Amino acid sequence: MRALFAFRGQTSQRVDWALAVVAFVGFLTLWYLIAYFEVMPRRFLPVPDAVIGALWRMSVEGDFLSDIWVSIARVMVAFALSVAMALPLGILMSSYRIVGALSEPIIDFIRYLPVPALVPLLIIWLGIDEESKIAVLWMGTFFQLVLLIADDAKRVPREFVEIGYTLGARNWQILRDIVLRGMLPSTVDNLRITLGWCWTYLIVAEIVAANSGIGHAIWSMRRFVKTPEVMAGILTIGVIGLVTDQIIRFAHRRAFRYL
Amino acid sequence: MTAVTDPAGFLHFDRVSKVFEPVDRGHRAIKVIDDVSLAIGEGEFVVFLGPSGCGKTTLMRMAGGLETASAGRILLGGEPVTGPDRRKGMVFQAYSSFPWLTVMQNVRFGLKYRRDVDAREKDAIARHYLEMVGLADFAGFFVNRISGGMRQRVAIARTLAAGPDVLLMDEPFGALDAQTREFLQYQLLEINRRERKTVIFVTHDVEEAVFLADRIVMFSARPASVIEEIRVVEHIPGERALETKTTTSFFRLRNHVIELMREQARRTEAMFAAEGA
Numbered sequence: 098m099r100a101l102f103a104f105r106g107q108t109s110q111r112v113d114w115a116l117a118v119v120a121f122v123g124f125l126t127l128w129y130l131i132a133y134f135e136v137m138p139r140r141f142l143p144v145p146d147a148v149i150g151a152l153w154r155m156s157v158e159g160d161f162l163s164d165i166w167v168s169i170a171r172v173m174v175a176f177a178l179s180v181a182m183a184l185p186l187g188i189l190m191s192s193y194r195i196v197g198a199l200s201e202p203i204i205d206f207i208r209y210l211p212v213p214a215l216v217p218l219l220i221i222w223l224g225i226d227e228e229s230k231i232a233v234l235w236m237g238t239f240f241q242l243v244l245l246i247a248d249d250a251k252r253v254p255r256e257f258v259e260i261g262y263t264l265g266a267r268n269w270q271i272l273r274d275i276v277l278r279g280m281l282p283s284t285v286d287n288l289r290i291t292l293g294w295c296w297t298y299l300i301v302a303e304i305v306a307a308n309s310g311i312g313h314a315i316w317s318m319r320r321f322v323k324t325p326e327v328m329a330g331i332l333t334i335g336v337i338g339l340v341t342d343q344i345i346r347f348a349h350r351r352a353f354r355y356l
Numbered sequence: 357m358t359a360v361t362d363p364a365g366f367l368h369f370d371r372v373s374k375v376f377e378p379v380d381r382g383h384r385a386i387k388v389i390d391d392v393s394l395a396i397g398e399g400e401f402v403v404f405l406g407p408s409g410c411g412k413t414t415l416m417r418m419a420g421g422l423e424t425a426s427a428g429r430i431l432l433g434g435e436p437v438t439g440p441d442r443r444k445g446m447v448f449q450a451y452s453s454f455p456w457l458t459v460m461q462n463v464r465f466g467l468k469y470r471r472d473v474d475a476r477e478k479d480a481i482a483r484h485y486l487e488m489v490g491l492a493d494f495a496g497f498f499v500n501r502i503s504g505g506m507r508q509r510v511a512i513a514r515t516l517a518a519g520p521d522v523l524l525m526d527e528p529f530g531a532l533d534a535q536t537r538e539f540l541q542y543q544l545l546e547i548n549r550r551e552r553k554t555v556i557f558v559t560h561d562v563e564e565a566v567f568l569a570d571r572i573v574m575f576s577a578r579p580a581s582v583i584e585e586i587r588v589v590e591h592i593p594g595e596r597a598l599e600t601k602t603t604t605s606f607f608r609l610r611n612h613v614i615e616l617m618r619e620q621a622r623r624t625e626a627m628f629a630a631e632g633a
Contacts, residue, residue: 257451259448263515263518265469275454278454355498356455
């Protein structure tokens with residue numbers, strides 16, 4: 098018990114779970130009380146069960162389920178694209194000075210552009226179909242990810258690489274068997290975090306111009322001040338995020354048991 | 357004791373110097389190795405001894421092809437060393453084995469890039485060396501679940517499994533506690549009695565140097581140059597065992613080397629004082 102309050106104290110996983118549940122229930126109760134006693138007008142802050150009800154109606158009567166699916170698909174495609182490009186480029190940036198020196202300034206420049214500012218341009222270039230949405234998500238994640246990955250690769254101890262050379266490995270074998278393998282745990286962590294950003298940009302893209310997706314659903318409900326529906330949409334994103342995060346964490350623990 | 361079979365040197369440092377150029381202009385280049393010539397015989401166990409930061413590690417890394425010489429050359433078996441390869445095995449002090457592999461997989465990694473050996477033979481060789489370092493019971497453990505001393509034994513087994521001509525060891529026992537260190541020193545001698553590898557072992561621990569070496573090469577403070585070579589075999593006769601460390605001849609030689617080291621340290625201090633003035 099005392100460990101809970103100790104500075105850098107250690108607790109068991111079960112205690113952590115219990116605390117997570119407590120926090121969640123506490124949050125719901127607080128929300129319920131505020132809404133129930135109409136501290137804020139009910140129109141603006143509905144009770145939790147109204148939100149659950151809205152979610153049910155949207156899923157059964159509307160096509161919110163297909164909206165969810167469309168959004169997930171967009172995130173998956175764009176993120177897969179980002180990773181497929183950032184992984185090789187990031188590793189090469191850290192391995193060959195020429196690649197790093199050529200690409201770092203451009204990447205840093207683009208990285209600092211706020212993605213929402215690029216949305217109009219991307220729509221002019223790519224239209225309002227899937228391409229522009231994928232492009233927004235890609236812009237938001239690729240340039241961040243490539244630097245994180247370059248950093249991961251750089252942090253693989255020099256000794257590991259040298260051991261590879263003294264065992265007769267060639268450059269590409271060292272990249273594959275030592276650098277990539279050595280950086281993998283921290284890279285998976287970085288992927289998990291950037292996947293979260295991907296959802297942020299998804300909503301931006303879907304609010305600006307879309308006729309499907311969670312962002313679009315939220316935005317169209319707003320027009321009729323259907324607060325429960327809007328909150329249901331937001332909640333859905335939170336739940337999807339929480340679930341993917343936990344899945345990746347679990348996979349991380351299983352795949353990297355040596356840590 | 358192993359005799360020096362090739363007087364011309366199996367591993368030959370031929371007037372080697374090394375200068376580190378500063379990254380930014382306006383700083384002086386630093387000479388770390390100054391005209392070192394050294395012939396090491398096949399099967400000889402040579403210890404590089406010298407103050408920290410004197411350049412002895414750099415010299416050894418040059419023999420491994422991990423560092424290039426600014427002047428002079430290094431010959432291994434008559435051929436110039438141009439880069440790292442399987443003939444020159446390395447054991448580092450830290451990050452000496454891969455954490456994502458088990459003990460067995462780490463040792464087998466030593467053979468990973470050999471095409472002339474089939475999978476079954478690789479297994480057999482890895483097992484052989486795993487047993488030689490006494491870690492057969494830990495084959496299935498990840499290396500960060502075992503002690504630091506065991507990890508260094510994994511590194512030694514992996515390096516030997518690769519079948520190198522020379523074994524280059526960079527303060528491999530430097531991070532271990534005294535007892536583990538002593539045990540590993542003894543085990544290394546035992547192993548090398550069978551393997552008869554040419555070894556360069558870098559350390560700044562005098563006792564370790566005297567216990568392990570056929571020959572100690574003492575280096576000055578930076579820039580490293582050879583100040584004395586001590587043929588330990590001539591001072592401590594017979595096969596070495598842990599008891600050797602308590603014999604008079606061992607003591608006498610150890611004290612002599614410590615005295616040399618102190619003198620070197622005094623000179624360095626005087627040099628720095630002169631520079632500061």
